Structures are given as C-alpha cells and as structure tokens.
Amino acid sequence: MSSLNPTLVADGVWRLSANAGQDILFEGLWPLPHGVSMNSFLVKGRECALIDGVCGWDGVPQTLLAQLERMGVRLQDIRYVVLNHLEPDHTGWLEPFARLHPDFTLCASARGLGMADAFYGLAQERRAVGTGDHLDLGGGKVLEFHEIPNVHWPETIATWEPGTGTLFSCDAFGSFGAIGEAAYDDQLSEPELALFEEESLRYFSNILGAFSSSVERALRALKALRPRIVAPAHGPVWRRDPGRIQSWYERYCAYGRGPAEPEITVIWGSMYGMTERAVRSVLEGIAAEGVRAHVFRVPQSHVSPILAAAWRSTGIAIGAPVYEYRLFPPVAAVLDELARKKVVRKKVLAFGSFGWLAGGGGKELAEIVERYRLGWELLPPVEFPGAPREEAQARLREAGRGLAREVRAASADSGSTRAQPRQVSPS
Ligand SMILES: Cc1cc2nc3c(=O)[nH]c(=O)nc-3n(C[C@H](O)[C@H](O)[C@H](O)COP(=O)(O)O)c2cc1C
Ligand SMILES: [Fe+2]
Ligand SMILES: [Fe+2]
Incomplete structure (x- = not known):
C-alpha cells in the first residue's frame, strides 16, 4: 500500500488516498495490473467529517493519519466519520483509527451501522442517515445523504455537499487503476483517461455488474443533483468533466440490458x-x-x-x-x-x-x-x-x-x- 499527499478537491474539501498494488487481489479475486486507489475525503466546516476510508491492508491507519498530519488536521478535530458503504476496502482502517481517536460520531445508513457493529464492534456514538437527512458541519458546510442500495452492498449511501456540488459516490463511478500525484481528471492526459475508461469498465463488470439495474437507478437519482465534482472512492476525481464518468457508467448499464x-x-x-x-x-x-x-x-x-x-x-x-x-x-x-x-x-x-x-x-x-x-x-x-x-x-x-x-x-x-x-x- 502506498500513501499519497492529500490534495484540495474544492473549497473545504480534501482528498486523501491510498493505493494498493499489483501484489493484491481485489476482493481476494480480481487482479490489479494497474493497482487501485481507495479515496477518503475530508470536509471541513466548523467541524470536520471524514467520508469513507481505506482498507485494512498493511500500513493502516498510518496511511490516513500521515495525510491528516500533513494537512494540519488533528484527530480530535474529526467529529464525524461518514461510512457510505461498509465493505472493508473503505472501512478496514476504522478499528485502529478508533483506538487512537475514540471520540467521533459514526454516520451511516441504519443497515450500515448494524454492519459496523458486526465487522468492528465499535462503541462510538452513531447516527443513522438516509435520503432526506443532512448533517450541518457549520461554516456553511452541510452534508446530505442519498440511499443508493446495492451499489454495491444493500446499505450503501452517497454523500452530497451542495456548497461545492461535490458528490461522494463511493463505489459508484469507481475505477480500478492506481492514482499517482495526478488525482483529478483535469490533470490526466488522454491516454491516462483511456486507461481509466478501460479500468472503469473492468471495475464495473467485475464488482458492480451483478447489480447493474440498481446502479442504473442510482445513476438517475444522482444525476438529478447535477454534481459539479464526482468524487468516487476508487479512481480519479472528476471535476473538469463530471459528465464523462457518468456517461461511461450509463453506457455500462445500457450494455447490461443489451445489445451492447x-x-x-x-x-x-x-x-x-x-x-x-x-x-x-x-x-x-x-x-x-x-x-x-x-x-x-x-x-x-x-x-x-x-x-x-x-x-x-x-x-x-x-x-x-x-x-x-x-x-x-x-x-x-x-x-x-x-x-x-x-x-x-x-x-x-x-x-x-x-x-x-x-x-x-x-x-x-x-x-x-x-x-x-x-x-x-x-x-x-x-x-x-x-x-x-x-x-x-x-x-x-x-x-x-x-x-x-x-x-x-x-x-x-x-x-x-x-x-x-x-x-x-x-x-
Ligand atoms: C479427459 C478427456 C475427456 C474426454 N471426454 C470426451 C467425451 O466425453 N466425449 C467425446 O466425444 N470426446 C471426449 N474426449 C475427446 C476430446 O473431445 C477430443 O480429443 C477432442 O478432439 C479434443 O479437442 P481439443 O484438441 O481442442 O482439446 C475427451 C478427451 C479427454 C482428454
Ligand atoms: Fe464495495
Ligand atoms: Fe469499494
């Protein structure tokens, strides 16, 4: 696992990230010839929320902690941890993180909170969130939640920050392929984008394909938000052209209905x-x-x-x-x-x-x-x-x-x- 520098996504929104390399099979099954990134996001209002995390592979929680330190964020500043999806590629760091900093509120869907118990047995204060709920961080930063069940597990939600128009979509709009220092579509060359197009289809067909109709429903709901930035938990963050990854995903869903x-x-x-x-x-x-x-x-x-x-x-x-x-x-x-x-x-x-x-x-x-x-x-x-x-x-x-x-x-x-x-x- 390699760690990257945190980068600014938009005003008050930071991206933290870790890459897993070729030596790991994703889900214990899928080869990663180009690696994969796990993206975590920090939203700073008067209070801070950390959205999703990284897996429990080696070097955790140091990976995230080192990045928070580089940003000058103290652990005690993190008031909320939002878990869009409980799969351990995003939550494996939670247990060691909670040992260092037990004082935060865990936000997830009701079903997600149950899974947090089952996987990690955490004793934190918790808040169940679903479509229509929001979390006010103060300083003009509000997080809103949208249930997107079965993208990829049944408990999955997406988090929306209306001020910057940033959509934290977790596995939706995700892609295989590690991220170098260029973490954004506006920093990627056309050949690099072409590789992510290939790797996003491989990710979609390997990970989300079985839930294609649920993904399609979620795409429609999320598109209505008109995101200016699409920030998935795997792969690049899309801010020059957030429509690009959305149209790729729409096309993959259409393939699933056939003909392709x-x-x-x-x-x-x-x-x-x-x-x-x-x-x-x-x-x-x-x-x-x-x-x-x-x-x-x-x-x-x-x-x-x-x-x-x-x-x-x-x-x-x-x-x-x-x-x-x-x-x-x-x-x-x-x-x-x-x-x-x-x-x-x-x-x-x-x-x-x-x-x-x-x-x-x-x-x-x-x-x-x-x-x-x-x-x-x-x-x-x-x-x-x-x-x-x-x-x-x-x-x-x-x-x-x-x-x-x-x-x-x-x-x-x-x-x-x-x-x-x-x-x-x-x-
Ligand atoms: C272990 C084994 C099992 C086989 N079972 C059958 C069979 O059940 N029915 C049949 O018609 N041929 C069977 N064959 C013969 C093969 O289908 C035949 O040799 C065919 O030409 C192999 O084509 P290939 O060179 O593309 O593998 C079997 C061959 C082997 C080695
Ligand atoms: Fe997942
Ligand atoms: Fe994932």
Whole structure:
C-alpha cells in the first residue's frame, strides 16, 4: 500500500488516498495490473467529517493519519466519520483509527451501522442517515445523504455537499487503476483517461455488474443533483468533466440490458489443438464481416478481463472440446462466472471438437443458460469429430460470419450512439 499527499478537491474539501498494488487481489479475486486507489475525503466546516476510508491492508491507519498530519488536521478535530458503504476496502482502517481517536460520531445508513457493529464492534456514538437527512458541519458546510442500495452492498449511501456540488459516490463511478500525484481528471492526459475508461469498465463488470439495474437507478437519482465534482472512492476525481464518468457508467448499464457494442468476445480452450484450429476459422468469419473480436484462451486468461470484454460485447463465441460428456471444464467455469455477474442477453455461438459423441457441450451450455436465466440466444452449434477438416472449417467460417452479422444488426437496431470502442487486450 502506498500513501499519497492529500490534495484540495474544492473549497473545504480534501482528498486523501491510498493505493494498493499489483501484489493484491481485489476482493481476494480480481487482479490489479494497474493497482487501485481507495479515496477518503475530508470536509471541513466548523467541524470536520471524514467520508469513507481505506482498507485494512498493511500500513493502516498510518496511511490516513500521515495525510491528516500533513494537512494540519488533528484527530480530535474529526467529529464525524461518514461510512457510505461498509465493505472493508473503505472501512478496514476504522478499528485502529478508533483506538487512537475514540471520540467521533459514526454516520451511516441504519443497515450500515448494524454492519459496523458486526465487522468492528465499535462503541462510538452513531447516527443513522438516509435520503432526506443532512448533517450541518457549520461554516456553511452541510452534508446530505442519498440511499443508493446495492451499489454495491444493500446499505450503501452517497454523500452530497451542495456548497461545492461535490458528490461522494463511493463505489459508484469507481475505477480500478492506481492514482499517482495526478488525482483529478483535469490533470490526466488522454491516454491516462483511456486507461481509466478501460479500468472503469473492468471495475464495473467485475464488482458492480451483478447489480447493474440498481446502479442504473442510482445513476438517475444522482444525476438529478447535477454534481459539479464526482468524487468516487476508487479512481480519479472528476471535476473538469463530471459528465464523462457518468456517461461511461450509463453506457455500462445500457450494455447490461443489451445489445451492447457490435463486438464479439471469443472464449476458448483446447487440449490438443483441435478446437484451437477451429477458433482460427471462426475468427476469419468474424473478421470477414468487419466485426471486432476480443479473444481469450482459458484457463490461461483470468476471468476479470473476460468479464469486461463480454460485458461490452453483443456476441459471445465459445470454443470448447467435449470433456467427459460435458464442456471443457475451464470454459464451463468461465461461463459460470459470467452468469453470476449477469452477463445477459447475448448472441452466442458454441463450437468445438469431440472424440466419439457430439452434444455434451451444448447440453451443458443450455443448462447454464437456463439455470441463470441468461436470455442468451444460442445459434446452431458447430461440432466436428477430431480435427476440423475443410468441410468443418467452412461451416465454422460461415458460423463466425453469421454471428457477426447478427451482432451487427442487433447493435444497429438498438439505435444508441456509443463512444468509439477502445482496445480491450486479448489474453
Ligand atoms: C479427459 C478427456 C475427456 C474426454 N471426454 C470426451 C467425451 O466425453 N466425449 C467425446 O466425444 N470426446 C471426449 N474426449 C475427446 C476430446 O473431445 C477430443 O480429443 C477432442 O478432439 C479434443 O479437442 P481439443 O484438441 O481442442 O482439446 C475427451 C478427451 C479427454 C482428454
Ligand atoms: Fe464495495
Ligand atoms: Fe469499494
């Protein structure tokens, strides 16, 4: 964990932050090739409120304490700690913090306060806050609260400071990617912003995708506030163009309803190279229609970037040999993860090699689609015994073309004008 200098967000609003690096899996699961930041905010009226915190990974609470010290804020000046969301990536520092400075009031939703008990057993004075409540810090600084349940947990709220128009949105509008000394969109170059666009989609699909409809409801409610500054708990603070991250998130929610971009995510695995040869033919067909493909081999690729690519794609092509009368296991495992994250309403082509009996893979795929109610439209599968001969190659190319045409037509029908697609790295 690395610590940064505190920076001024707006009049009386400060940003404190810590980065976690590549050595950590977020949620014990998601790789962080570019790290992740955890942002905490200090609002100073006559009294001070600290909004959200950092995780309990090493160096806590020193990370925050050192930054407060650099700002000249004494612990006893912190009268309120606002917890928008109780997940330990924002609250892990609380216990050691409370040992050093026990005299503060904990503000969270009623459900959040219950979780604070369950996780940390704190004895502080507490105040349950919800939509319509406010907290007057004096000196013209008032905090207002908005419940945004299931963004990402059920207790989540957002905090709004109307004086500066700053929205402390916690996980909403968050992004993977560590923050250097450039913490604001106005300090980031276009290539850096492009990386955060990619990392915000990966964050959204990995962390929030399963709650996409709740996120969409929250986006509408928060947009009505017309924030001038969007200050999420992960990633950059958006103050030159707060609409940018909002429009990205709106687009990610729209992908969740489908159809998404006219793109195809190809997920494949192969033991002896038979299905691998088929992948090439399917890709030729897709390319012949001018449709972009994101290609991932499993189990070599982690599911995290696969989820991001699948989330933005209208089509999915699944290449898997038959294995013990079912799908090749690493392919089945990835499909199960996509299903749990509610990657729904896709156009799907399955293909692959078998040794002695076709149909096992297709049967299991249909089971997964049914079990999770994925609403996937399954195109006729292409199966072939052993190696794909010229006849099978022709069918595979044609199936790739067919999927690409369907994907293009569905995306065009959806009528949305979306941002230029950006590169999502294949495995
Ligand atoms: C452990 C194992 C289990 C298999 N199970 C089946 C099966 O249930 N049904 C079948 O038709 N072929 C089965 N096969 C044969 C493969 O599907 C066949 O070799 C195929 O060509 C492998 O394609 P690949 O090189 O793309 O992995 C199995 C092969 C292995 C190694
Ligand atoms: Fe969270
Ligand atoms: Fe978080």
